[in-house]
Structure formats: structure tokens, C-alpha cells
Amino acid sequence: MAPADPTSTLTGALEDYLETIFLLVRDKGFARVRDIAMAREVKSGSVSPALKRLSEMGLVNYERREYVGLTAEGEREARRVLARHDLLGRFFSEILGMSGEAASREACAMEHSLSAEAMDRLVRFFEFLTICPEMDLHWLEKFHCCTVVQEDVSSCTRVFPGPSKPRVDLREEPKSVTDLVPGREGRIRQVRAQGAVRQRLLDLGLLPEVVVRVERVAPTGDPIWISLQGSHIALRRCEAESVLISEE
Amino acid sequence: MSRELGEEPPSSLRIVRVALAGNPNSGKTSLFNALTGANQHVGNYPGVTVEKRRGTCVRDGVRFEILDLPGSYSLTSYTPEERIAQEEILEGNHDVVVVVVDSNTLNRSLVLLAQVMLTGARPVLSLNMSDEAFRAGQRIDVDKMQVLLGFPVIETVGHRGLGADRLLEAIRKSAITPAERPRVVLGERLDAAILAIRARLGTAVFAPALHGWVAVKLLVGEQAFLDAAERGQEEEAIREALQRRHQIESETGMDISLFVTERFFGFVDGLLKEVVTHRARVDARELSNRIDKVLVNRVVGLPLFALVMFGIFWVTFSVGEAPMGWIEAGFGALGRWVSGWWPDGSSSVIRSLLVDGVIGGVGGVLVFLPNILLLFLGLAFLEDTGYMARAAFLMDRVMHLFGLHGKSFLPMLTGFGCTIPGIMATRTLENERDRLTTMLVLPLIPCGARLPILMLLIPAFFAESWRAPVLWAVYTGGIVLALFLALLLRRSLLRGEDAPFVMELPPYRLPTLRAVVLKMWGRGWLYLRKAGTVILAISLLMWVITAYPKPEQYQVDLEQAAGRLQELDHEQLAAHRAAEDLRYSIAGRLGRTLEPIVAPLGFDWRIVTGMIGAFAAKEVFVAQMGIVYSMGEATNGPETLRAALRRDYPPSVGLALILFLMIGAPCMATVAITRRESGAWKWALLQFGGLTAIAYLVSLVVYQVGRLVS
Ligand SMILES: Nc1nc2c(ncn2[C@@H]2O[C@H](COP(=O)(O)OP(=O)(O)OP(=O)(O)O)[C@@H](O)[C@H]2O)c(=O)[nH]1
Ligand SMILES: [Mg+2]
Numbered sequence: 024m025a026p027a028d029p030t031s032t033l034t035g036a037l038e039d040y041l042e043t044i045f046l047l048v049r050d051k052g053f054a055r056v057r058d059i060a061m062a063r064e065v066k067s068g069s070v071s072p073a074l075k076r077l078s079e080m081g082l083v084n085y086e087r088r089e090y091v092g093l094t095a096e097g098e099r100e101a102r103r104v105l106a107r108h109d110l111l112g113r114f115f116s117e118i119l120g121m122s123g124e125a126a127s128r129e130a131c132a133m134e135h136s137l138s139a140e141a142m143d144r145l146v147r148f149f150e151f152l153t154i155c156p157e158m159d160l161h162w163l164e165k166f167h168c169c170t171v172v173q174e175d176v177s178s179c180t181r182v183f184p185g186p187s188k189p190r191v192d193l194r195e196e197p198k199s200v201t202d203l204v205p206g207r208e209g210r211i212r213q214v215r216a217q218g219a220v221r222q223r224l225l226d227l228g229l230l231p232e233v234v235v236r237v238e239r240v241a242p243t244g245d246p247i248w249i250s251l252q253g254s255h256i257a258l259r260r261c262e263a264e265s266v267l268i269s270e271e
Numbered sequence: 272m273s274r275e276l277g278e279e280p281p282s283s284l285r286i287v288r289v290a291l292a293g294n295p296n297s298g299k300t301s302l303f304n305a306l307t308g309a310n311q312h313v314g315n316y317p318g319v320t321v322e323k324r325r326g327t328c329v330r331d332g333v334r335f336e337i338l339d340l341p342g343s344y345s346l347t348s349y350t351p352e353e354r355i356a357q358e359e360i361l362e363g364n365h366d367v368v369v370v371v372v373d374s375n376t377l378n379r380s381l382v383l384l385a386q387v388m389l390t391g392a393r394p395v396l397s398l399n400m401s402d403e404a405f406r407a408g409q410r411i412d413v414d415k416m417q418v419l420l421g422f423p424v425i426e427t428v429g430h431r432g433l434g435a436d437r438l439l440e441a442i443r444k445s446a447i448t449p450a451e452r453p454r455v456v457l458g459e460r461l462d463a464a465i466l467a468i469r470a471r472l473g474t475a476v477f478a479p480a481l482h483g484w485v486a487v488k489l490l491v492g493e494q495a496f497l498d499a500a501e502r503g504q505e506e507e508a509i510r511e512a513l514q515r516r517h518q519i520e521s522e523t524g525m526d527i528s529l530f531v532t533e534r535f536f537g538f539v540d541g542l543l544k545e546v547v548t549h550r551a552r553v554d555a556r557e558l559s560n561r562i563d564k565v566l567v568n569r570v571v572g573l574p575l576f577a578l579v580m581f582g583i584f585w586v587t588f589s590v591g592e593a594p595m596g597w598i599e600a601g602f603g604a605l606g607r608w609v610s611g612w613w614p615d616g617s618s619s620v621i622r623s624l625l626v627d628g629v630i631g632g633v634g635g636v637l638v639f640l641p642n643i644l645l646l647f648l649g650l651a652f653l654e655d656t657g658y659m660a661r662a663a664f665l666m667d668r669v670m671h672l673f674g675l676h677g678k679s680f681l682p683m684l685t686g687f688g689c690t691i692p693g694i695m696a697t698r699t700l701e702n703e704r705d706r707l708t709t710m711l712v713l714p715l716i717p718c719g720a721r722l723p724i725l726m727l728l729i730p731a732f733f734a735e736s737w738r739a740p741v742l743w744a745v746y747t748g749g750i751v752l753a754l755f756l757a758l759l760l761r762r763s764l765l766r767g768e769d770a771p772f773v774m775e776l777p778p779y780r781l782p783t784l785r786a787v788v789l790k791m792w793g794r795g796w797l798y799l800r801k802a803g804t805v806i807l808a809i810s811l812l813m814w815v816i817t818a819y820p821k822p823e824q825y826q827v828d829l830e831q832a833a834g835r836l837q838e839l840d841h842e843q844l845a846a847h848r849a850a851e852d853l854r855y856s857i858a859g860r861l862g863r864t865l866e867p868i869v870a871p872l873g874f875d876w877r878i879v880t881g882m883i884g885a886f887a888a889k890e891v892f893v894a895q896m897g898i899v900y901s902m903g904e905a906t907n908g909p910e911t912l913r914a915a916l917r918r919d920y921p922p923s924v925g926l927a928l929i930l931f932l933m934i935g936a937p938c939m940a941t942v943a944i945t946r947r948e949s950g951a952w953k954w955a956l957l958q959f960g961g962l963t964a965i966a967y968l969v970s971l972v973v974y975q976v977g978r979l980v981s
Contacts, residue, residue: 052492052517084494090501090509092494214529219349219701220771225532226344227775228379238560242569243668246677246772254376255556255776257664257677262771 033080035135038104039063040073041082044091045101054091095218107142108134114149198270200249200263203237209268210234216265227256229266287446288336292360292387293371294380295342296777298399300324301429302371303339306439310793312692313430314654315780316663316681317342318699321352323359333443338365341698346386346484347493351706352698361390363480366446368392369438371429374404374411375555375778377547381539382532388453389487391480394422395441397434401426403778408552416546421453430783455483456541457534460522464490464515471511476503490516491527559657559778566658572665579658583649584746587722588739591642595726598641602634623818624811631901632810632894635912636802639723639890640795646719647794648787650688655782655790659684660774667772673754674761676700677772679709683753686716688794690941693718694948702770708760710945711958714937715753717746719798720889724932727893731913732925749933756965801888809887810894816857817880817898825851853877853899872931872967873924873974882936889938923977927970935966 033041043062047054056074060067078085082097093101108130115126137145203209211233214224228251229235238248238255246259291299295317304311307326312319324339340359341352360368370387372380377398387394398404398411416424423441427434456462468486476499477485488496489512500509516527523530554560566575606626613622653659659681667677678700686693693713700706717725725745729738761767827847853859854876861883862876869879877899884891900915916925937945937959946955 052513052520090497092492092497216771220773222347222528222532223344223349223771223773225529226347226379226382227773228536230529230533230536239563239567240569241567241664241668242572245671246664246667248567248664248776252376252378253551253555254379255778257660257667257772257774257776259667259671259772261769262773 033100037073037077038100038135040070040077041093041097041101042104042108044083044093045098045105048093055089056091059091098217104134107146110146110149114145118149197267200235200237200266200268201247201260203235203268203270205237205239207270208234208236209270211266211268213267214265215267216262220262220265224258224262224266228252228254234271235266235268285332286334286336287367287443288338288365289442290338290340290359290365290368291371292340292356292368292383293342293397293399294344294373294376294383295319295775297342297371297373297380298427298429299342299371300339302369302397302399302427302435302438303337305429305432305435306335307337310789311339313786313790314659315657315777315782316654316660317775317777318352318678318681318696319654321355321695321698323355328439330439331443335439335442343383345383346390350699350701360387360392361481361484363390363392363478366393367395367442369395369397369442371397371399371427374398374401374409374426375407375551377543378536378539381542382535385455385457385535385538386484388420388455389483391452391478391483393445394420394453395438395445396420396422396424397438398424398426399429401434402428402431403555404551407555408549409547410549412546412548416542419542419545430786452480455538457538460519461531461534464512464519467515468508468511471508472505473503476500476505486512487531490519491531492516556778562779563661567661567665576662576665579653581743583646583653584743585739586649587642587645588726588742591639591645594641595638598638602630602638606630606634620818624814627818627898627901628811628814629807631897632814632891633802633807635727635893635897636723636806636890637799639726639893640798642722642726643719643798644791644795646722647688648791650684651782651787651790653684655780655787657777657779660776663774664776670754671769671772673758674769675708675754675757676702676705676770678774679705679757682709682713683716683750686713686718688719690714690716690718690937691944694941694944697948700770702767704761704765704767705770707949707954708757708765710948711760711954711961712753712756714941714958714962715749715756715934717749717933718889720938721933723890723893724885725929727896727913728916728925728929728932731916732920732922732929745929745933752934752965756961802890805888806890806894809884809891810898813858813880813884813891813895814898816861817853817859817895819856821852822855827851858883858899871975872927872970873920873978874928874931878928882932885932885938886936887939889932892932921977921981923974923981926977927974930973931966931970933966934969935963937962 040059040063043059044054047058047062051058056070057067059074060070063070074083074085074091077083077097082094082100084092084094111130111134112123112126115121115129116123119126121129134142197212198209200209211229211231213231214221214229216224233251235249235251238250240247241257244260246257247263248255248257249263250256291303293299296315296319300311300313300320303309303324303326304313307328309324309326311324311326318341320339320341322341326337326339328335328337338359340356343349343353343356346357346360359365368387370384372384384394384396396416398413404411411426413424413426423445425434425438425441427438457465465483465486468489469482472482472485485496485500486508489500489508492512497509519525519530520527525533566572568575609625609630610622613619653662662684663677663680666680670677670680679697681699682693682696685696690713693716694710697706697709697713700709725742729741729745733741825848827844854863858880859876862879865879866874866876869882874882877896880899881892881895884895896916897912900912920928942955942959945958946952949955
């Protein structure tokens with residue numbers, strides 16, 4: 024049966040728990056009830072009901088055991104929450120120029136109160152600001168110099184004689200298998216997929232340093248057909264995008 | 272090859288239990304067939320076998336009990352059928368585990384061997400497909416490999432049974448020599464970690480032999496193993512594993528699953544460096560690639576696929592026509608001959624049983640054997656060449672539009688043969704929702720058993736020039752409806768994210784004539800056996816309820832006696848009486864009770880009795896119509912049956928009937944298998960109820976519109 028859509032019922036507090044578990048597992052390798060309680064600064068007794076709810080939603084593996092693990096779904100959800108938090112934090116610090124700690128606090132306060140739609144639009148706006156190549160980033164610099172950083176408004180026009188390095192880091196998107204045209208090869212750098220798909224890809228030999236080649240794509244462009252070390256594998260673009268490469 | 276089949280083993284026989292494990296499509300089932308003489312399903316795409324299969328072979332006083340397993344890429348559970356293989360290997364109930372690998376992709380397939388070695392099993396390695404690797408120029412120092420690994424390594428060619436003898440010998444030897452546990456060298460870090468975790472494991476929950484594998488699983492943090500360890504109070508081992516994992520991750524900067532997988536591949540690489548004396552000089556898939564340039568071409572790939580499918584059905588129906596005619600004539604003659612044993616007009620029960628029940632019923636089904644054989648020939652061709660996997664690749668996008676999966680297409684293709692194996696084949700789908708969706712709509716794919724219905728009804732109601740298009744429309748209609756229903760399900764009951772599509776594509780392989788013929792024959796034999804057992808039994812039952820009870824007095828006689836009817840000749844009288852017999856019988860009464868329900872579709876009670884039979888098995892519909900008509904008219908033979916149908920029902924009823932039987936009321940076996948594979952009655956009932964309701968609506972519209980038009 025279809026589980027209820029987790030995003031629709033996940034409350035702010037539960038999201039925080041998810042995030043905590045994710046971070047604990049990532050940093051320490053495991054998450055126990057008491058670790059979670061400690062990290063969230065609550066009593067152990069109040070953790071269990073939350074874990075039970077999360078477990079009912081199929082997000083964590085928890086049946087009154089000490090070790091709590093995230094399901095694939097839960098991990099995805101946690102990453103989503105984390106990414107959102109991160110983004111809001113960056114918005115407050117990089118765009119609005121607040122200090123790191125204050126920004127993080129604001130992000131915390133704001134993240135659960137925004138509707139999914141408002142959040143989505145904010146994300147897009149932020150992405151637009153940072154990624155759109157045609158965007159003249161000077162306005163942001165000007166904004167910073169005029170209203171936030173500098174008290175002296177009159178100096179702001181003198182600060183920017185010409186183009187300067189944008190303050191926001193425009194990270195170069197690494198290439199994935201999908202960027203290869205049929206017939207081209209690339210060396211695998213990283214397999215970003217998670218959970219069962221990741222294990223399947225690894226088992227099939229998609230490991231770092233292995234050379235893959237795109238043989239062809241399906242008539243409709245998806246899935247694609249790759250070969251590596253004598254075996255041929257079909258996979259959808261969506262999965263192939265998680266296989267990062269550097270072109271040979 | 273020497274194997275004594277069906278021979279009773281003497282009591283002194285030693286029994287050796289063997290499991291065949293390996294990557295999907297590595298040739299396990301081919302080897303299994305070669306060893307045991309079985310005729311299990313083989314096909315050139317991953318995921319053919321989805322269940323354990325047992326077989327035996329006796330040799331030199333040893334009885335080998337061989338278990339064929341579904342393929343799996345690693346011992347980490349993933350799809351339901353992979354889990355079966357995993358459990359079987361971990362349970363350790365086997366004296367020997369034969370790991371069957373594809374020699375063309377050793378660097379990947381030997382990883383499973385390394386994992387099996389860690390489970391403490393006693394392995395034997397079968398380097399299968401050695402013919403292809405040899406042709407490509409790869410040479411392996413098998414002796415050195417045996418020494419390095421510490422257990423037998425045999426080169427085999429599964430589909431030709433080469434090396435099977437040596438394999439059995441090796442299995443026997445390694446089963447009796449208590450070989451030392453083979454060592455897997457996975458690098459300092461991992462070996463140390465495994466050792467440390469092992470040292471802390473007790474024997475309460477995990478058998479000592481299994482400890483190596485358990486250590487790896489605890490290290491990567493697999494939930495099932497953590498749970499088991501926790502239940503067994505293995506806190507120390509868990510803590511050690513967590514610590515080691517943390518340490519490895521921070522030292523190497525890799526996550527643990529990547530690290531462990533890489534180490535396994537590293538072990539294989541090291542081994543291959545030692546034993547491969549000549550690497551493949553040419554690409555073994557050279558020819559395959561060239562064929563694929565055309566068959567999976569971006570422009571002509573899909574049209575070609577449509578053409579191939581069309582070709583298969585065209586052959587099924589057109590080439591099958593002539594032999595069908597011969598069998599028809601044969602049964603007609605047989606019926607007349609048997610009738611001839613009794614004097615004309617005799618009402619002997621035995622005669623009716625033989626002529627109407629057996630010949631009319633089962634004969635009506637057997638007539639379609641040629642078509643069935645041809646259909647399976649076509650499917651065998653798709654499966655054995657490897658084109659089937661390409662079909663999944665080509666169709667993935669289309670299937671995706673309907674919320675399904677490229678791999679869902681394989682069970683559907685299988686469903687053209689029979690819905691039951693199709694539903695079983697859904698086990699290869701990773702995602703439960705995909706699996707259920709595919710399972711639920713699968714009965715819409717016109718199966719082989721519905722072929723006789725089509726072959727009876729389409730020529731009965733459609734003019735020559737219309738038959739082929741109608742047939743084509745029925746088949747495509749079934750698929751299109753299945754897709755739309757799938758979409759509906761995925762948007763309502765079975766909503767959820769799309770499952771990933773990752774699938775291996777094997778090279779094309781030329782099927783051996785023997786394999787194709789055996790496969791076709793296997794399916795044909797199943798059909799014959801079904802006709803001779805289930806269908807025969809149900810036909811006889813249907814005959815009984817159609818023949819009995821007999822009225823004591825006939826209305827015709829009464830009417831005639833009362834002078835209300837003009838003189839009837841002998842034949843007319845008989846016909847009237849037969850019609851009354853029918854109406855008076857159990858089937859007649861049952862049919863007439865249910866008639867009001869289907870009357871809006873234009874069906875009468877005779878059709879109802881056929882549909883009751885169709886629920887038992889679809890073919891019975893044809894048999895039952897034969898019984899009804901041969902009893903009612905003292906005539907027989909499918910041609911006259913068609914003529915009678917044409918006479919009694921307008922074409923709109925014919926079309927409504929075809930649609931109803933194609934869409935609605937999946938057979939008993941389908942309901943049962945859906946219950947089993949979905950694990951819940953509700954899905955089976957939903958399938959049955961839903962499809963029947965849709966069939967009812969569609970037939971209703973067709974019949975009512977047809978009535979208005981004419
Ligand atoms: N050339 C060659 N082909 C083989 C050999 N063994 C098997 N085949 C073919 O390989 C294909 C796969 O064989 P199967 O026996 O179905 O493989 P399997 O391991 O049982 O596959 P799954 O049940 O899907 O896991 C078939 O088309 C066989 O005819 C071999 O040694 N050489
Ligand atoms: Mg098999």
C-alpha cells in the first residue's frame with residue numbers, strides 16, 4: 024500500500040528530529056535515543072513518541088531499539104530538510120549579510136513556518152540570483168555596500184569601477200554520465216545515488232576510476248545505454264545523473 | 272554425458288546438496304538443465320528465474336540434489352527474487368555452492384564468489400560462457416586459479432552441457448574433502464576490521480562459519496544484521512563495527528559501502544591479474560553492437576519493434592491456420608466415426624459423453640495447438656536471442672509515461688504466453704508499487720488461453736477482410752487498456768515515486784535449435800496436459816450439468832398431442848427436444864437465472880454457461896460452446912459451431928462477447944497467483960472485480976451502440 028506522503032504530514036519538530044538523526048549518523052556513524060535527546064536538548068522520554076511517528080511514516084527504523092537508522096525515504100527527506108536549512112542560512116548570511124550564527128538561528132526559525140510553495144519560490148529566486156549567467160551581480164555588491172555594510176551611502180557609487188569577482192560562489196557543476204554524447208568515454212569520479220540504487224550501481228561495477236562509455240540513448244532520449252569493462256547496462260537519466268565523471 | 276534419470280537410488284547412496292548461485296543471466300538454469308535433465312525456463316535476459324527449483328541427478332553412487340537459484344548481483348538483498356537467493360546461501364544448508372559466473376565479465380561476477388567465500392560455504396567455481404570468452408581470445412590459467420582459491424574451478428558451456436561431468440566430479444570431491452576455509456584478502460584495513468569484529472562475535476545467533484560475512488554486514492550497518500546482533504546481545508561486536516566504520520570513513524574519506532565494495536573488486540582484480548594469461552583481444556560483443564546499431568536505433572528502433580511483434584502474431588495466426596484446419600477435420604471425422612458406433616438417432620449416454628463432452632469439449636481446445644506452438648516459438652525467439660532486454664530498453668520511456676517501468680514490460684511480454692508466469696516474473700521489479708501495478712493489469716494482456724476464444728469468435732462474426740484488423744485491435748487494445756489502468760492505479764491507490772531503472776543488457780546469442788524446440792515443446796506439452804486434465808475434467812463436469820437432468824415430458828410432445836402444433840418430421844422433433852433438454856439442465860437453469868445480469872450486454876444463458884467455464888480456465892469457454900451446440904443440434908465441428916454462433920447472435924453481441932472475455936473475469940489460477948504474489952486477498956479481489964466491472968461497461972456500450980446503429 025502507498026505510504027502517506029511524508030512531506031505533507033511532517034511537522035517542524037519531526038523535521039528537526041530527522042535532521043538530527045541524519046547528522047548523528049553522518050558524523051558519528053550511529054544514532055542512539057540518548058544521543059538524539061542530547062543533541063535536541065530534550066529528555067529521552069520525549070524522543071520516543073517522535074521516533075514512533077517517524078517510524079510510522081516509514082522514515083526511520085525504530086522499534087524501541089537503541090540504534091535508530093534512517094530509511095532510504097527518511098534519508099532523502101532529511102537531506103531535503105537539511106538543504107533547505109542550508110539554503111536559508113546562506114540567504115541570510117550571503118545575501119543579507121548577517122553573521123553566521125545569527126543567520127543559522129533565523130533559518131531555524133523560518134524554515135518550518137514557510138509553506139512549501141513559498142519555500143520553493145525562495146529557492147528558485149536564490150538560485151536565479153546565484154546561477155543565472157546573465158545576471159549582473161553588481162547590484163548585489165552595490166546593495167551590500169550601500170545599505171548593509173556601509174553606513175556611508177554616498178560612497179557606494181565609487182566602490183565599483185568595473186566588474187568584480189562575484190561574492191557568491193558559483194560552483195562549477197561537475198559532469199555526469201548524461202553529459203557524454205554517445206561514443207564518448209569518461210572516468211567515474213563519484214556515485215552520488217543513495218540507498219539501494221547506489222548499492223546496485225556499485226555492484227554492477229560503477230566505481231570511481233572505472234571508465235564508462237555511453238553507447239547509445241533510447242529513441243526518446245531516456246534511458247541511456249552505457250558500457251563498462253565488458254558489461255552493458257541501461258539506466259534512466261535520473262540515475263545516470265548521479266554518476267559523476269571527468270571526461271577523458 | 273552420463274546421467275541416470277528417474278533411477279531409484281540404492282540405499283547406500285550418498286546425498287550431496289548443491290546450490291547454483293551467480294549473477295543474473297550467467298547461465299545457472301542452463302547448467303541446471305544440463306545437470307538434471309530438466310527443462311526449466313532459460314532466457315537471454317536477467318531475471319528469468321524467480322523461484323528456487325530443485326532437481327536431482329545420480330552419478331557413481333552419489334545423488335546430487337541440485338537447487339537452481341534466482342540470479343543476484345551481490346549478497347545484499349534488493350529485489351524479492353534476489354532475497355531468495357541470498358537467504359538460501361546464508362542458511363548454509365548446502366554441501367557445496369556452485370558459483371556460476373559469466374567469463375566475459377569476470378571482474379564483476381567474481382565479486383559474488385568472494386562474498387560466498389566469506390559466508391563459509393564450500394564453493395566450486397564454474398567459469399561459464401567460456402566458449403564466448405575463448406573466442407574473444409581470453410585465456411585463464413585454471414590450475415593456478417584452483418591453487419590460489421583453494422577449491423575447484425571448472426570451465427563450462429551451460430547451454431551445451433560442456434563441462435557438466437567435470438563439474439559434478441568436482442562437486443563430489445569437494446563435498447567429501449573437508450577443505451580448509453578459503454581465504455578472501457580484502458586489504459589490510461578491511462581484513463583487520465573483519466577480524467576484530469569476528470573476535471567479538473559469539474555463537475548464539477550467528478553460526479561461526481558465517482562470522483566473516485556477518486562482520487562485513489555489521490560494518491556496513493545493514494539493519495537486518497544489526498537487529499539480529501542486538502537480539503543476540505552482541506553489543507560488543509556492534510560497538511566494534513561502529514567504531515571501525517567510523518575510523519575507516521574518516522581515514523579514507525569514502526563512505527563504508529563504497530569502501531567495502533571497492534575492496535571486493537580489488538580482491539577480484541588481484542586474482543585476475545594472476546590467472547588471466549591472455550586478455551580478450553576482441554570485443555566479444557562486436558557483432559552484438561553492430562546489430563544493435565540497427566535494432567536499437569533512435570529512429571527505426573521502435574518501428575522495428577512494432578514490426579517484430581506484429582510479425583509474431585501474424586505468423587501465429589496465418590501460418591497456424593492450415594494445421595488448425597487439419598486438426599479440425601480430424602476431430603470432425605473422429606466425432607462422426609465414434610457416433611457411427613451407435614445407431615442413428617440413438618440417445619445413448621456414452622455416445623453423448625464421448626462425442627459432445629470429450630471430442631466436442633477437449634477437441635475444441637486442442638484444435639488451437641498449432642497457434643499456441645507458434646506463439647511460443649515467437650516468444651522463445653524474443654527471449655533467447657536477447658531482444659527482449661532491448662524491448663525493455665526501448666519501451667522504458669513509454670512505460671514511464673504510464674507510471675510503469677521498462678522492466679514491467681518483460682512480465683507483460685511473458686503474459687502473452689500465460690498470465691501466471693507473467694505475474695510471477697514481476698518479482699524482478701524492485702519497487703513494490705510497480706510490482707503490484709504490473710500484476711494487477713497483467714490479465715489484460717491477451718494470454719495464450721484466450722487465443723482459442725479469439726480464433727473461434729472472430730471468424731464467426733467478422734468477414735474475412737476484417738479478421739486480421741480486429742485481431743490486431745484486440746491485442747493492441749488490451750495493451751493500451753493495461754497501460755491506462757496502470758496509470759490510473761499509479762495516480763490513485765499506488766501513488767509513489769518512480770523506481771529506478773537499472774538493467775543489464777546481455778549480448779545477442781544465437782539460440783540453439785534444440786533449446787528453442789524444447790522450449791516450444793515444453794509449452795505445447797503443458798497446453799496438451801492442461802487440455803487432457805483440467806480442461807477435460809471441467810468439460811466433463813460442464814457436460815454433466817449441461818446434459819442433466821432430462822425432462823420427463825417434452826413440451827413439443829404435449830403440444831403435438833394437443834394438436835396445437837403442425838406435423839413435425841423426425842429431425843425437427845429431435846431438435847425441439849434437444850433444445851428443451853438444454854433449457855431443463857442444470858447449466859440451462861443456472862444460465863437462465865444469471866441471464867438477466869448479462870442481458871443488457873446481449874448475452875444469453877448459453878453464453879453464461881460458457882463464461883462460468885471460462886472462470887475455471889479460459890479455454891473452457893470454447894469447449895462449453897462446443898458442448899452446448901453439439902448437444903442442442905446433433906451437429907458438431909468448429910466450423911458448424913461458428914456458423915451456429917453467426918446464426919444466433921448479431922455481430923454486436925460477438926464483439927461485446929470478445930471484449931468481455933478479453934478484459935473481464937481473469938481465470939481462477941490468475942486470482943490465486945495474484946493472491947499469493949501480492950500477499951493479500953484484497954488485491955486479487957480488486958483485480959477480479961475491477962476488471963470484470965470494466966469489461967461489463969465496455970461490452971454494454973459496444974452492444975447498445977451496435978444495436979442503435981443497426
Ligand atoms: N554462449 C553461451 N551461452 C550460454 C552459456 N550458458 C548459458 N548461455 C545462454 O545464456 C542465457 C542465459 O542463461 P540462463 O541459464 O537463463 O541464465 P540464468 O543464470 O539462469 O539467468 P537468470 O535466471 O535470469 O538469473 C541463455 O540464453 C543461455 O542459452 C554458455 O556457456 N555459453
Ligand atoms: Mg535462471
